[in-house]
Amino acid sequence: MSAAPPPTDPGAAPDAGARAPIPAHRPDLAPARGRFSALGLVFDSDIVAPWMEPAPADAPADVTVRIAPVPPAPDAAPVAGVWRLTGPGEMVQEASFMRIRITDGRRVELDLSRAAGTSRETIALALGYGVTPGLLHQRGALPLHAAAAAGPLGAALFVGDAGAGKSTFAAMLARSGWALAGDDLIALDLGEGRPIGVHRAMRTARLFEDSAQALARIDAPDPSPPRARAHSLAHSPDRAPSRGVSEITGAGEGLGKGVRALADADAALGGFAWPVPLRAVFALEWLHPDDAAPELERIGGMQALMRLRDAVGRPEVASALGRDPAYFAQLGRIAAQAPVYALRRPRRFDAAPAAAALARAAMEEAAARAAAKETSA
Numbered sequence: 001m002s003a004a005p006p007p008t009d010p011g012a013a014p015d016a017g018a019r020a021p022i023p024a025h026r027p028d029l030a031p032a033r034g035r036f037s038a039l040g041l042v043f044d045s046d047i048v049a050p051w052m053e054p055a056p057a058d059a060p061a062d063v064t065v066r067i068a069p070v071p072p073a074p075d076a077a078p079v080a081g082v083w084r085l086t087g088p089g090e091m092v093q094e095a096s097f098m099r100i101r102i103t104d105g106r107r108v109e110l111d112l113s114r115a116a117g118t119s120r121e122t123i124a125l126a127l128g129y130g131v132t133p134g135l136l137h138q139r140g141a142l143p144l145h146a147a148a149a150a151g152p153l154g155a156a157l158f159v160g161d162a163g164a165g166k167s168t169f170a171a172m173l174a175r176s177g178w179a180l181a182g183d184d185l186i187a188l189d190l191g192e193g194r195p196i197g198v199h200r201a202m203r204t205a206r207l208f209e210d211s212a213q214a215l216a217r218i219d220a221p222d223p224s225p226p227r228a229r230a231h232s233l234a235h236s237p238d239r240a241p242s243r244g245v246s247e248i249t250g251a252g253e254g255l256g257k258g259v260r261a262l263a264d265a266d267a268a269l270g271g272f273a274w275p276v277p278l279r280a281v282f283a284l285e286w287l288h289p290d291d292a293a294p295e296l297e298r299i300g301g302m303q304a305l306m307r308l309r310d311a312v313g314r315p316e317v318a319s320a321l322g323r324d325p326a327y328f329a330q331l332g333r334i335a336a337q338a339p340v341y342a343l344r345r346p347r348r349f350d351a352a353p354a355a356a357a358l359a360r361a362a363m364e365e366a367a368a369r370a371a372a373k374e375t376s377a
Contacts, residue, residue, distance in 0.1 A: 021069045023116045029123070031067045039132060039187035040141070040199040040275065047110065049124035051203045051261040063106055063135065065127065070099045070111035080320035083134055091134055091317075098123065100131050105138030125259055128202045129184055133313045137321055141187055142330050143313040147205070148181035148198050149173040153367040154279035155181055155198035156359060157338070159311040164284040165347075168215070171205040171262060172352055175215050180205065180262045181276065185313060189275040190330050195370070196337050197275025206257040214349040278338045279366040282359055283307045287344040294345035294355040296362060304340035305331055339366055 022029040034048035035055040042055045045065035055061075073084035073092040083091040089104040097118040099111040108131060115123065136143040147158045147170035156173070158166045167183045174180035182201025189197035207215070281304075287295060299307070308331040318324055341362055345355035 021067050021110070022112045023114075026112075026116060029067070029112050029115060029120060035061065038128065038199075038201050039136065039182075039185070040189060045127075047120070047124050047127055049121060049202075052124070052128070053200055053203070063108060065108040065110065067112055068109045069113075070101045070109050072099070078320065081314055081316040082130075083314075083317055083320075085320060089138065091138070093131070093134065095126060095130065098126070102131070102134050102138060105135055105140075108135060125204070128204070129206070133185055134317055136187055137314060137317045137323060140323055140326060142190065142323075142327050144186045144188070144311045145184065145313040146186045146311050147171075147183045148186050149178040150181050150198060150274075150276040151178040151363075153360075153363045154370075155276040156363055157186065157198065157278060157281045158284055159281060159307060160284035161310075164286070165211075166284055167205045167207055167257075168211040169282075169284060169352070169356070171207060171211075171215055171260075173356060174205075174262050176356070181274075188278065188334070190333065196278045196334060198278050200274045203262050204259050205262060206259050208257055211349075212258060212260055277370070278334070279363050279370065280359070281308065281334070281338050281340040282343040282362075283340065285342055285344045287346050290346045290348055292346050294343070294351060294358055296358040297342045297344075299340050299342050300335075304335045307340060307342075308334055 031046035032048065033044070033046055035057075036043050036045065036048055036052035037055040037059075038052060041062040042059045043063045043065055044061035045063075046067045047065060070092065073086050073094070077084040077086045077092070079085075080091070082095075083093050086092045086101075091102050093100045097112070097115045099114075101109045101111075103109075108127070110123070110127070110131075112118075112123065133143040144157070144159070147166040148155055149158075149170045150156075151173070158169050160166055170180060170183055179200075180203055181198050183205040185201055187199045187201070189199060283299070309328070312318060312327060312331075318327055339362070341359075343355060343359060345351050
């Protein structure tokens, strides 16, 4: 009887008979191992990018990301949105330029054999935006399709329908001295016995061009030419100083919108540890007519819970994995701890500062209540 083959290291190079996981003419896509922190997890990854938060050197990895061959999912595999459930604890996705397999919420494999015309930056963005929601679902970690920003008062979470301006609002706060916790995908610290916190994701925001140009003018000494354009880090635009606020830089293209990296605002705030306590949730809505003043309304009960439920990212995966009951309980805990507001404002960029002032006032009240509660405890 022949000996069993040794176990395969997903990070190892394929043997001569295996299909290479990168195009032959793209040696720049070869694994370049690094470590980063995102969403409360430490990643040991073959793909890293400057806008990813470096991981502490002594922190053990929660997730490994390897460039490796991934076979297609069987046609009979159950479908859960963009994913196919190919086995216990295993999901496969066919993206336009790569095939992804996630196993047990701990291992990600990226087959880049179709990525002939795709930049490394775009692959890193796809990892951060498109792959990690499935990873979080496997871990039971409640991914939220939301944006968040953190300041001295704590963190604000922004939810709402597609096109409600979540990315723009969070990025606007980041341009005004806050730190961007994340955009499009947010994970919360829901550990028992401590306040709910917001983890940092990537320092990026998915923005349409008009939003990016409007944000680039905030506190800028020269409003022209616009300094936020959608192209890769390899073609960084010229930028004027922005007087200490978070500067917008090019980070890549694709994913339906241009993606911009936002410089870290932690230093300007004196630094603070992530996760940051969640103080308030804002459900963003558009207000008509255009000359109306922004409005803030606190909502509660089932209405608040439904706003949060609608923010669960890739809910079809949650249902397929049987996560719905646990997630609903977690959403109830969020609604019980953090006030939920409907924040309505007209679809004009010059109305955003007044809406932000309403949000800051609500944050001040929530922070004061939290401080009083801690004092009396």
